[in-house]
Amino acid sequence: MFHSSKALIRNPRLALAVGIGIAVLLQLGGGWIDPYTTQVVLFAAINVILAVSLNLVMGETGQFSLCHAAFMAVGAYTSALLTGKALPTLLPHLSWTGSSWASQVFFLPVLLIGGFVAALSGFIVGGPSLRLRGDYLAMVTLGFGEIIRVLLQNANFVGGARGMEGILPATNLFWAVGFAVLTVYTMIALVRSTYGRGFQAVRDDEIAAAAMGIDTTRVKVTAFVIGAFFAGVAGGLYAHAVEFISPEGFNFLRSFEIIVMVILGGLGRPVGVAIAAILITLLNEWLRDLSQYRMVVYALIIILFMILRPAETLRPLLSRVLPGRKSAAS
Amino acid sequence: MTSAGTPLLEARNCSLRFGGIAALTDVSLRIDKGELVGLIGPNGAGKTSLFNILTGVYRPTDGEVLLEGRPVTGLAPHRINRLGVARTFQNIRLFGSLDVRMNVRTSFIARLRGGLLEVVRRGKKFRSEEREIQEEGRRLLAYFGLEEASILPSRSLPYGDQRRLEIVRALATRPRLLLLDEPAAGMNPTEKEELKQLIARIRAEFGTAILLVEHDMKVVMGICERLVVLDRGSLLATGTPAEVRADPKVIAAYLGEQHGEEES
Ligand SMILES: Nc1ncnc2c1ncn2[C@@H]1O[C@H](COP(=O)(O)OP(=O)(O)O)[C@@H](O)[C@H]1O
Ligand SMILES: [Mg+2]
Numbered sequence: 001m002f003h004s005s006k007a008l009i010r011n012p013r014l015a016l017a018v019g020i021g022i023a024v025l026l027q028l029g030g031g032w033i034d035p036y037t038t039q040v041v042l043f044a045a046i047n048v049i050l051a052v053s054l055n056l057v058m059g060e061t062g063q064f065s066l067c068h069a070a071f072m073a074v075g076a077y078t079s080a081l082l083t084g085k086a087l088p089t090l091l092p093h094l095s096w097t098g099s100s101w102a103s104q105v106f107f108l109p110v111l112l113i114g115g116f117v118a119a120l121s122g123f124i125v126g127g128p129s130l131r132l133r134g135d136y137l138a139m140v141t142l143g144f145g146e147i148i149r150v151l152l153q154n155a156n157f158v159g160g161a162r163g164m165e166g167i168l169p170a171t172n173l174f175w176a177v178g179f180a181v182l183t184v185y186t187m188i189a190l191v192r193s194t195y196g197r198g199f200q201a202v203r204d205d206e207i208a209a210a211a212m213g214i215d216t217t218r219v220k221v222t223a224f225v226i227g228a229f230f231a232g233v234a235g236g237l238y239a240h241a242v243e244f245i246s247p248e249g250f251n252f253l254r255s256f257e258i259i260v261m262v263i264l265g266g267l268g269r270p271v272g273v274a275i276a277a278i279l280i281t282l283l284n285e286w287l288r289d290l291s292q293y294r295m296v297v298y299a300l301i302i303i304l305f306m307i308l309r310p311a312e313t314l315r316p317l318l319s320r321v322l323p324g325r326k327s328a329a330s
Numbered sequence: 331m332t333s334a335g336t337p338l339l340e341a342r343n344c345s346l347r348f349g350g351i352a353a354l355t356d357v358s359l360r361i362d363k364g365e366l367v368g369l370i371g372p373n374g375a376g377k378t379s380l381f382n383i384l385t386g387v388y389r390p391t392d393g394e395v396l397l398e399g400r401p402v403t404g405l406a407p408h409r410i411n412r413l414g415v416a417r418t419f420q421n422i423r424l425f426g427s428l429d430v431r432m433n434v435r436t437s438f439i440a441r442l443r444g445g446l447l448e449v450v451r452r453g454k455k456f457r458s459e460e461r462e463i464q465e466e467g468r469r470l471l472a473y474f475g476l477e478e479a480s481i482l483p484s485r486s487l488p489y490g491d492q493r494r495l496e497i498v499r500a501l502a503t504r505p506r507l508l509l510l511d512e513p514a515a516g517m518n519p520t521e522k523e524e525l526k527q528l529i530a531r532i533r534a535e536f537g538t539a540i541l542l543v544e545h546d547m548k549v550v551m552g553i554c555e556r557l558v559v560l561d562r563g564s565l566l567a568t569g570t571p572a573e574v575r576a577d578p579k580v581i582a583a584y585l586g587e588q589h590g591e592e593e594s
Contacts, residue, residue, distance in 0.1 A: 201436040208423035210407035213440030
């Protein structure tokens with residue numbers, strides 16, 4: 001047992017294969033799982049993707065992004081438009097129900113396109129603001145989140161403020177768990193490489209990183225774009241799991257929820273962040289009837305965490321958010 | 331004193347102002363291939379500022395920086411590093427959350443051949459490249475006596491070792507010119523002696539030219555071929571250690587002030 005878990009750590013591709021295998025087994029042999037539990041697992045998997053991808057930006061690279069839910073929205077709306085309008089119009093003779101083979105086969109490219117459009121929007125937002133020294137990113141991402149929300153509220157072809165309903169229920173355990181495994185794998189594989197140490201070098205000391213030949217802007221934009229891509233995929237999975245999306249579902253509070261997962265998971269520890277995402281998902285289910293107090297609970301958790309493990313929580317965040325950190329090279 | 335040929339690095343009439351403060355005024359400097367030049371001057375003289383314009387951290391308000399005759403004024407720091415100039419910092423700037431090995435490994439990022447997908451796929455090319463980098467990093471750490479510490483967090487190292495690691499990390503970028511900003515600051519006499527030997531070994535092994543900022547006159551006088559003296563942002567004197575030591579202006583501005591003063 002110990003031996004095999006060690007082998008998984010040493011051979012990430014084996015871990016990936018095992019994870020995907022579990023996703024397939026869940027899908028094929030999971031008929032006994034009741035619909036409610038299935039939905040909780042889907043939400044947990046989607047939250048894992050969101051949290052682990054934001055962790056690359058916030059935890060590994062030290063960039064404070066406040067619009068992860070907006071990238072999720074871009075992926076959700078893009079993929080919902082594809083399955084709801086584009087595909088049935090282009091291929092009307094195929095059957096477009098949630099479990100039909102056509103929707104299952106086309107779901108992969110649909111999710112990936114959602115991810116790419118989200119990545120593109122990440123590039124447009126992150127490109128210019130990450131080039132600047134200082135902490136513009138928090139402000140720009142806060143603004144971008146609002147812009148996306150307002151745009152969606154006023155876009156009638158996607159239902160405006162009422163949102164889009166009747167989305168194809170194509171998300172199942174295979175896609176959600178499979179993508180969660182793939183995301184965790186990608187993040188760990190990325191960071192555990194010479195290339196990936198660049199993210200952490202930029203987080204620890206941008207000036208020293210640049211002096212060692214690292215193109216820090218490029219590193220930050222790369223982390224941001226990869227993060228946005230996976231958030232977009234998560235958005236697609238989410239839209240096709242709940243069958244209904246609205247602009248309010250992707251507001252700042254949703255971004256904040258993902259930030260809480262990343263902080264609780266220990267900023268820069270992909271596995272910890274994935275576990276935190278699962279725990280928060282369960283917490284949300286328990287608090288379902290008290291959802292108006294959710295933010296209060298999150299705030300309390302964060303405060304408790306800061307008291308218990310102040311160094312880990314505060315250092316990476318405050319060094320970014322507060323002015324006067326060592327900036328001039330000396 | 332001027333040697334023939336294009337200098338490795340040249341600063342021509344460089345000035346740097348921060349609002350009303352003139353950190354550097356009309357400073358010119360040349361460093362030849364393989365040369366060891368000492369840069370001295372009292373606190374606030376502009377030594378670190380000069381490093382910052384040579385490495386692209388700041389763009390000089392006036393003047394030009396040339397690397398082998400090619401203008402590099404205002405190029406981004408990572409570009410200047412890739413052209414062969416590496417540095418250490420007066421206030422140590424290691425990657426605190428990374429271990430000693432990984433601190434050195436970051437210096438290889440700029441030379442990576444494989445792309446992102448290759449990293450995620452972990453294919454053969456990726457694995458062989460990682461192995462090469464690992465091996466070169468290990469050799470460098472061994473050469474400078476840090477092999478034992480390789481899996482320790484860099485911030486847990488003793489002060490002298492942190493300074494040494496910063497030098498190794500800079501060397502791992504394979505520079506032709508190494509800028510050392512007060513590497514002996516805070517070192518005890520034994521560590522300073524070791525540092526002198528370290529500098530000699532770097533030159534012997536890698537042929538790297540070095541620009542050394544140092545407060546301890548014994549260190550600079552002992553090993554530098556040529557000294558450049560800055561005072562209040564201007565070039566005060568330049569020459570061999572003997573010439574500089576005998577220069578009345580230098581004695582007045584620097585040696586006089588330093589006399590009997592504790593090292594900071
Ligand atoms: N980023 C900065 N902003 C404002 N003034 C600076 C900055 N960097 C250096 N200076 C000023 O430039 C002058 C030279 O400083 P510095 O280059 O650090 O000197 P040295 O390294 O010789 O001690 C000092 O007066 C210092 O206060
Ligand atoms: Mg200085």
